[in-house]
Amino acid sequence: KLWKSKENTKKLPPGPKGFPLFGSLHLLGKFPHHDLQKLAKQYGPIMHMRLGLIPTVIVSSPEAAELFLKTHDLVFATRPPHEAAKHISWEQRNLSFAPYGSYWRDIRKMCTLELLSSHKISTFSEMRKEEIGLSIKSIREAALDHVAVDLSARITCLNADMTCRMVFGKKYSDEEFDERGFKAVVQEGMHLAATPNLGDYIPFIAPLDLQGFTKRMKKVRRVFDEFFEKIIDEHIQSKDDAGKTKDFVDVMLSFMGSKESEYRIERTNIKAIILDMVAGSMDTSSTATEWAISELIKNPRVLKKVQKELETVVGMDRTVEESDLERLEYLDMVVKETLRLHPVAPLLIPHAAMEDCIVNGFHIPNKSRVMINVYAIGRDPNSWTDPEKFFPERFVGSSVDLRGRDFQLIPFGSGRRGCPGMQLGLTVVRLLVAQLVHCFDWELPNGMLPAELDMEEEFGLTTPRANHLMAIPTCRLQKY
Ligand code: HEM
Numbered sequence: 001k002l003w004k005s006k007e008n009t010k011k012l013p014p015g016p017k018g019f020p021l022f023g024s025l026h027l028l029g030k031f032p033h034h035d036l037q038k039l040a041k042q043y044g045p046i047m048h049m050r051l052g053l054i055p056t057v058i059v060s061s062p063e064a065a066e067l068f069l070k071t072h073d074l075v076f077a078t079r080p081p082h083e084a085a086k087h088i089s090w091e092q093r094n095l096s097f098a099p100y101g102s103y104w105r106d107i108r109k110m111c112t113l114e115l116l117s118s119h120k121i122s123t124f125s126e127m128r129k130e131e132i133g134l135s136i137k138s139i140r141e142a143a144l145d146h147v148a149v150d151l152s153a154r155i156t157c158l159n160a161d162m163t164c165r166m167v168f169g170k171k172y173s174d175e176e177f178d179e180r181g182f183k184a185v186v187q188e189g190m191h192l193a194a195t196p197n198l199g200d201y202i203p204f205i206a207p208l209d210l211q212g213f214t215k216r217m218k219k220v221r222r223v224f225d226e227f228f229e230k231i232i233d234e235h236i237q238s239k240d241d242a243g244k245t246k247d248f249v250d251v252m253l254s255f256m257g258s259k260e261s262e263y264r265i266e267r268t269n270i271k272a273i274i275l276d277m278v279a280g281s282m283d284t285s286s287t288a289t290e291w292a293i294s295e296l297i298k299n300p301r302v303l304k305k306v307q308k309e310l311e312t313v314v315g316m317d318r319t320v321e322e323s324d325l326e327r328l329e330y331l332d333m334v335v336k337e338t339l340r341l342h343p344v345a346p347l348l349i350p351h352a353a354m355e356d357c358i359v360n361g362f363h364i365p366n367k368s369r370v371m372i373n374v375y376a377i378g379r380d381p382n383s384w385t386d387p388e389k390f391f392p393e394r395f396v397g398s399s400v401d402l403r404g405r406d407f408q409l410i411p412f413g414s415g416r417r418g419c420p421g422m423q424l425g426l427t428v429v430r431l432l433v434a435q436l437v438h439c440f441d442w443e444l445p446n447g448m449l450p451a452e453l454d455m456e457e458e459f460g461l462t463t464p465r466a467n468h469l470m471a472i473p474t475c476r477l478q479k480y
Helices: 002-008 032-043 062-071 083-088 102-115 118-122 125-145 151-167 182-194 203-208 213-237 248-255 267-298 300-313 322-327 329-341 374-378 422-439
Strands: 046-051 054-059 357-359 362-364 369-372 440-443 470-475
Touching: 032 046, 032 054, 032 374, 054 062, 062 357, 062 369, 062 374, 083 182, 083 213, 102 248, 102 267, 118 422, 125 151, 125 322, 125 422, 125 470, 151 182, 151 248, 151 267, 151 422, 182 213, 182 267, 213 248, 213 267, 248 267, 267 300, 267 329, 267 422, 267 440, 300 329, 300 422, 322 422, 329 374, 329 422, 422 440
Parallel strands: 054 369
Antiparallel strands: 046 054, 357 362, 440 470
């Protein structure tokens, strides 16, 4: 009784009560970020709900996000235990799910300084140019035949190829990987990581594997393990290839077992980080590009304005280069507006409390899961006028940027766990969007009007379009 009355004096944030054992899991449907946005309208921007046995806090306004990701950043800088990361990512040894601590700090430093620094990503600019050039050429053939292309599939393939060359140093054909193919297995892993798993919410039943997920996760892990082992061996054998740009695996191998290196990483860590880099760069950039092009096709006025800017800054005699990007201000606004309305990870990656904490007068218990609803934040009517409208001009003369300082726009998160691949992601998305609308005009198939284009999402670790974007290209440039 004494304990209970003491606990009761601690004021939890408001929220739905829920049932024994399952808590409020039944309130989350196909689109949890939409359901949570609606619930936040009723309970407020800091909301508490029990999902299974796990106390969960949902954060849905810029001010509240600042409290969790800046004021109390350290307390919430860890990740909760996660069945998929445990079974697929070598016991959460990857960067995105590693618990906060010295191991996470080490590998985060290595990824930020050695793999994702401006200098390192610029060493791959020629490779990006080559791969995008190949893709543009094949779209040009479709344009000459006036047939629709599956833009979603093209963008995903192109990103997968660029990712493989950056991380592994070469493209691998699907057959070299597994009978299902590389992209299919990565997507199965992402799907398993995103599908609600009872074991995450009611941990004591996890070993029963009632949904059969653990079995599938272990299978995915075996495929990755075999493939990454092969890649590491190939890299060790061809270590002394002079003159070759060092890919991510080369860089990490140079630290393995080295006494001089400050990074203590072994084969297993390398495999976990490879998976992080592949998952981190493949789906995120393609999802953002796909949404940007969808919005541009849906809003012909904006598309014309981006094309006009490209004509002025780049001209019509050559294709866009990475060095042009900083002068393309309107394109930058289009990308910001896209990520505001279509954040790639609408609930970020879950954070977790490392100790009891008082936030805005509310008691947040140790080990609570924290979900930041950036989808709701990007549509917060107190921060954005006409929030549902795609209107890049809202950023004219505004200092709001998406690097994590302005909490009304945090598609890359913010603070210690913010995205370390932001610069790479932004470069790829801007370049791809610019190339696709500079080289081509786009028209929807079967006489569909721009306003009729559906914008339905599919929820997962990333949130892409539910239906592939199909469009007919027409060439705009003479030279490609
Ligand atoms: C448009 C592209 C991208 C978007 C929108 C994006 C978004 C995000 C978000 C929302 C988070 C979670 C932040 C949090 O939990 O607070 C994250 C984390 C992360 N991202 Fe990205 N990302 C992108 C590109 C990339 C790229 C290209 C890479 C690497 C090649 C990458 C690697 C990572 C990693 C490793 C983490 C986990 C960091 C940690 O937990 O310490 N991301 N990203």
